[in-house]
Amino acid sequence: MTTRVKICGLNDAPGFDAAVAAGADYIAFNFFPPSPRAVTPDQAAALSARCAGGPLRIGLFVKPTDADVAAVLDAIHLDILQLYVDPARAYALRTRFGRQVWRAHGVSSAADLPTSNDGADALLIEAKPPQGATRPGGNAVSFDWSVMAGWQAPGDWVLAGGLTPDNVAEAIAITAAPCVDVSSGVERSRGVKDPTLIRSFIAAARAA
Numbered sequence: 001m002t003t004r005v006k007i008c009g010l011n012d013a014p015g016f017d018a019a020v021a022a023g024a025d026y027i028a029f030n031f032f033p034p035s036p037r038a039v040t041p042d043q044a045a046a047l048s049a050r051c052a053g054g055p056l057r058i059g060l061f062v063k064p065t066d067a068d069v070a071a072v073l074d075a076i077h078l079d080i081l082q083l084y085v086d087p088a089r090a091y092a093l094r095t096r097f098g099r100q101v102w103r104a105h106g107v108s109s110a111a112d113l114p115t116s117n118d119g120a121d122a123l124l125i126e127a128k129p130p131q132g133a134t135r136p137g138g139n140a141v142s143f144d145w146s147v148m149a150g151w152q153a154p155g156d157w158v159l160a161g162g163l164t165p166d167n168v169a170e171a172i173a174i175t176a177a178p179c180v181d182v183s184s185g186v187e188r189s190r191g192v193k194d195p196t197l198i199r200s201f202i203a204a205a206r207a208a
Contacts, residue, residue, distance in 0.1 A: 001178065003180060003205050004179035005023075005024050005025050005181075005205045006024065006028060007027055007028065007182060007183075007193075007201075008028040008037075008060065008181055009028065009029075009030045009035070009037030009060075009191070009193070010028065010047060011029075011038075011043070011047075012193065013047065015193030015198060016050060017051075018196075018199060019193075019202075020051045020054050020055060021199075022202040023202060024198075024202060025179070026057075026058050027055045027057060028057075028060055029044040029047070029058070029076075031059055031064075032061065032084075035191075036190050036191030041072045041074070044072070044075070045075045048076050056080060057076065057077060057079050058078065058079065058081075058082050059080070059081055061082065061083055061084070062084040063084060064083070064093075069093060069096075073097065078099060079100065080099060080100045080102055080121070081100070081101050082102045082103075083101055084104050087120070091118070100122075101120050102123070102158065103120040103122075103124065104126060105123045105124065105126075107127065107143050108128045109147055110147040112128070113125075113151045114154060115154055116154050120155075121155075121156065122155065123153075123154075123155070123157045123158070124158045124181065125158065126143075126161035127141045141161055142161050142163065143161065145159075145174040148175045157177070157179070158177070158181050159172075159175055159180050159181065160180070162185070163180055163181070163185050164197075164201070165197055165203075165204050166204075168182070168204050168205050172205065172208035186200075186201050
């Protein structure tokens with residue numbers, strides 16, 4: 001099975017165009033203002049309009065209100081909501097907006113691996129944020145992928161956190177991830193995507 005690829009945190013035309021041209025399955029916009037990759041709904045809509053169709057569009061939200069999500073959906077079509085919320089809130093947003101939901105789930109050991117998807121369409125498995133982190137998510141850090149040996153996934157899932165063009169093939173080999181997610185691992189500087197790294201990452205994931 002070919003591993004699916006998500007390029008997250010796109011915020012400029014070169015990065016967006018490279019992800020589309022290289023065949024990304026998903027392209028994601030970050031709507032969490034503290035992030036250096038954050039975009040406004042209008043900025044995301046302008047980028048998305050560069051390609052009719054193509055990869056599915058994802059919006060990343062951290063503890064959003066209904067109004068936060070509605071404001072984004074008024075400006076841009078999103079196929080999937082990627083959420084940093086608890087399971088009950090994720091289910092409520094899924095019901096309210098009729099979109100697929102990917103819920104982030106932090107892992108540091110085998111004991112943290114989920115046994116239920118709690119109604120999410122997919123779980124985004126990534127490292128727990130380090131002590132003192134100002135943002136949720138992998139924070140460009142990977143966890144020990146070997147802890148996933150023997151894990152029975154409760155549904156669709158995505159491997160994220162600390163992935164780069166140099167290690168994504170190894171990560172897929174160890175975890176058998178059906179989908180991989182990258183953001184900072186394809187940047188030339190903080191918050192700035194590198195089209196060459198995007199192409200290399202997708203090629204490495206496809207070849208794994």
